[in-house]
Amino acid sequence: MLYYKDPYLKKASFKIIKKEGKKILLEDTILYPGGGGQPPDVGYALYDGKSAKIEHIGDGWHMLSEDIPCEKEVPIEIDWDRRYYLMKSHTAEHIFFRSLQTRCDVNLKKISLDEDESAIIFEGDVGIEDILEAEKHTLNIIEDGREVKTYWLSLNDAEKIKDLRIARDRIKDSQIRIVEVVGYDRSACKGLHVRNTSEIGDFVVTRVRLGTKKEVRFLVSEKAKQWRRTLNEITRKIIWERNLGTDKLQSYIRNIETERDAMRDALIEELKHTSFTEERCGDIDLVHRVFVYGEHKILQHRVMDIVNTKKAIVIYGMKNNNVVCMAFSDGLNWVRDLFMESIKKSGGKGGGRGNFVSGHVENAEKFVMELKKIICDMAIHLHGDENGKTD
Numbered sequence: 001m002l003y004y005k006d007p008y009l010k011k012a013s014f015k016i017i018k019k020e021g022k023k024i025l026l027e028d029t030i031l032y033p034g035g036g037g038q039p040p041d042v043g044y045a046l047y048d049g050k051s052a053k054i055e056h057i058g059d060g061w062h063m064l065s066e067d068i069p070c071e072k073e074v075p076i077e078i079d080w081d082r083r084y085y086l087m088k089s090h091t092a093e094h095i096f097f098r099s100l101q102t103r104c105d106v107n108l109k110k111i112s113l114d115e116d117e118s119a120i121i122f123e124g125d126v127g128i129e130d131i132l133e134a135e136k137h138t139l140n141i142i143e144d145g146r147e148v149k150t151y152w153l154s155l156n157d158a159e160k161i162k163d164l165r166i167a168r169d170r171i172k173d174s175q176i177r178i179v180e181v182v183g184y185d186r187s188a189c190k191g192l193h194v195r196n197t198s199e200i201g202d203f204v205v206t207r208v209r210l211g212t213k214k215e216v217r218f219l220v221s222e223k224a225k226q227w228r229r230t231l232n233e234i235t236r237k238i239i240w241e242r243n244l245g246t247d248k249l250q251s252y253i254r255n256i257e258t259e260r261d262a263m264r265d266a267l268i269e270e271l272k273h274t275s276f277t278e279e280r281c282g283d284i285d286l287v288h289r290v291f292v293y294g295e296h297k298i299l300q301h302r303v304m305d306i307v308n309t310k311k312a313i314v315i316y317g318m319k320n321n322n323v324v325c326m327a328f329s330d331g332l333n334w335v336r337d338l339f340m341e342s343i344k345k346s347g348g349k350g351g352g353r354g355n356f357v358s359g360h361v362e363n364a365e366k367f368v369m370e371l372k373k374i375i376c377d378m379a380i381h382l383h384g385d386e387n388g389k390t391d
């Protein structure tokens with residue numbers, strides 16, 4: 001296919017072999033159908049001074065966005081900026097992964113190239129330092145201006161290459177396409193790459209996830225440069241505003257985190273002991289409180305204890321996240337509807353199972369105060385006040 005022979009060809013005409021409405025079979029094409037983590041090309045079929053979107057859907061078959069009057073031949077133009085960016089990203093991905101592999105024991109799971117941020121998903125024991133080192137190596141190889149060669153080998157010959165990166169279990173063909181960054185990496189790959197590493201221009205890792213699922217996101221070329229510029233500005237603003245040096249930024253953030261954790265721990269410790277306010281409404285105890293800082297699990301545990309030991313309704317709110325909750329004893333199910341109605345009225349959302357409901361509102365304190373009154377009125381109405389009278 002022409003996209004392999006000359007990945008730099010931006011426009012060419014092709015003979016139409018078969019035409020079935022918007023589907024056409026072409027003799028050859030400059031449009032990559034996608035594969036190996038590289039998305040299909042975007043292209044345009046040109047006719048009568050107009051253009052229709054065209055995509056290579058495989059085996060020479062192309063799908064047009066509309067029926068075009070061409071019968072024998074069709075000129076196709078590729079969205080070159082997008083394609084060239086993908087070629088640069090793809091080549092950078094090879095170099096980066098090889099760089100990572102020389103440092104750590106890693107196993108490539110998935111590549112997802114994009115016209116913006118691309119992603120590499122992998123397994124292995126990798127730390128932040130390894131990522132930074134691999135990025136540095138990648139930039140060196142880009143600067144080296146190494147030639148990138150592509151050629152086909154039989155599976156037999158390919159397997160003789162020591163160090164070839166190949167997803168052996170996924171390969172079904174007898175002919176293997178090899179992409180070689182001369183003197184650095186050889187990989188079995190069907191995608192499109194640049195001819196020289198210098199074309200990549202720049203490479204930057206933008207995001208790193210090193211949990212169970214490991215992922216690195218990156219940008220190349222001008223987008224990488226722009227990202228660095230933005231980060232540079234943000235970082236400088238942070239350190240200038242706080243009169244820090246670059247050497248102090250990390251410890252500054254760590255100190256804030258330590259302090260925050262200590263404060264949160266202290267607040268949580270308080271939560272275990274702070275008492276609720278109790279009111280008598282009809283024949284039930286209405287228990288309530290608004291917390292400046294709440295921790296859901298601790299409070300839920302505490303209020304369930306209350307409603308399980310006496311006939312009570314507990315309402316509480318947490319100002320830190322504007323979450324409101326209510327627990328009630330068996331036999332007081334009527335209170336659930338009042339809670340849900342109030343949530344609805346205040347424009348919030350809520351729900352819950354059994355004797356516990358919760359929701360999200362705009363103002364937790366206001367909500368608790370209002371709901372408390374509604375519930376108290378209803379409790380007196382249903383069960384009578386302390387003298388046994390009802391409204």
Ligand SMILES: [Zn+2]
Pocket residue numbers: 036090091094179189190191192193
């Ligand atoms: Zn590749």
